[in-house]
Amino acid sequence: MNKEDSLEEKTLSSTYIYQGKIISLRQDKAKLPDGRETVREIVEHPGAVVVLALTDDNKVVMVRQFRKPVDEVLWELPAGKVEPGEDLKNCALRELEEETGYYSRKIKKLITFFSTPGFCNEKLTLFLAEDLEEKNKNEDTDEFIEVELIKPNEALKLVQENIIKDAKTIIGILYLVSSKNSIEY
Amino acid sequence: MNKEDSLEEKTLSSTYIYQGKIISLRQDKAKLPDGRETVREIVEHPGAVVVLALTDDNKVVMVRQFRKPVDEVLWELPAGKVEPGEDLKNCALRELEEETGYYSRKIKKLITFFSTPGFCNEKLTLFLAEDLEEKNKNEDTDEFIEVELIKPNEALKLVQENIIKDAKTIIGILYLVSSKNSIEY
Numbered sequence: 001m002n003k004e005d006s007l008e009e010k011t012l013s014s015t016y017i018y019q020g021k022i023i024s025l026r027q028d029k030a031k032l033p034d035g036r037e038t039v040r041e042i043v044e045h046p047g048a049v050v051v052l053a054l055t056d057d058n059k060v061v062m063v064r065q066f067r068k069p070v071d072e073v074l075w076e077l078p079a080g081k082v083e084p085g086e087d088l089k090n091c092a093l094r095e096l097e098e099e100t101g102y103y104s105r106k107i108k109k110l111i112t113f114f115s116t117p118g119f120c121n122e123k124l125t126l127f128l129a130e131d132l133e134e135k136n137k138n139e140d141t142d143e144f145i146e147v148e149l150i151k152p153n154e155a156l157k158l159v160q161e162n163i164i165k166d167a168k169t170i171i172g173i174l175y176l177v178s179s180k181n182s183i184e185y
Numbered sequence: 186m187n188k189e190d191s192l193e194e195k196t197l198s199s200t201y202i203y204q205g206k207i208i209s210l211r212q213d214k215a216k217l218p219d220g221r222e223t224v225r226e227i228v229e230h231p232g233a234v235v236v237l238a239l240t241d242d243n244k245v246v247m248v249r250q251f252r253k254p255v256d257e258v259l260w261e262l263p264a265g266k267v268e269p270g271e272d273l274k275n276c277a278l279r280e281l282e283e284e285t286g287y288y289s290r291k292i293k294k295l296i297t298f299f300s301t302p303g304f305c306n307e308k309l310t311l312f313l314a315e316d317l318e319e320k321n322k323n324e325d326t327d328e329f330i331e332v333e334l335i336k337p338n339e340a341l342k343l344v345q346e347n348i349i350k351d352a353k354t355i356i357g358i359l360y361l362v363s364s365k366n367s368i369e370y
Contacts, residue, residue, distance in 0.1 A: 020212075021226060067299075069303070074299070079303075118233075120305070162298075168301075178362050
């Protein structure tokens, strides 16, 4: 038995409780490494992109939007869920344009991460978008969004003062600031 | 109408679909700022703590564990959900000790954040734990965990190489590295 095997759980059965518009919920009966059984509650999500977009004068394109689950208006990076079959880079370009009106001519993937892997499979991919052109803002039908341009150092301050509270946004800002040289910012 | 009001949604009704061991799922009918109605799927979570624990020789205490929702063994900071009525600092001390065997004599809150506020209310509080004493590891009954000690610069490399994929852990490591002076590391 190698190290990974000694940690892994085998699925014995899966039961769907809910299959919704965006998320689904299932219960998995799983066999633990020591042979005992447990039940895991698992939220399924189609995955999402998050976009760290930098203007030519080196400002971060941020959005402010109300989030019903937490009942607060949050500072975030532009982001959105992946449509079935959609290429992640196209998804990032689409969400950036829908939410902010900016089109990017230079976009690249930075990292992927799981938002909360204890109970959910949501995987986020962070993109760096540069060489921006301002086009028309074309909001999703049920999104109300304000766009703000912030210098990286000001965004870092908003993270350190805990005014920015969205995990994917904290990751994007701290990644930018801690990678100053390697991502040519 | 002020700026915040122009973004907020009012709840018209809430219906529970599932009330589970750790998470619950509800549907909220909400009124959008323009008067139209929409349905929001919301996962409720009791909240959690995440612990950036530094040994006296300046290593980060990390754990490796299998996460059923993503079917992978992940590198993480010690973390866990808050029990009903539990003080967050006590929760952080308890989770650190349960998962790693370390007790901290100096612990302080750094920031709070939402893991995925588009559909879930999970709020995480990040603690810095220092002045560690090694006690006995006392695992939760269904957790299988390996402990690893990593230098901050090595942890940063694991983030940049995308080997660390857990959002709360990326936040803890990048926060540490980007706040070198202010948190006396």
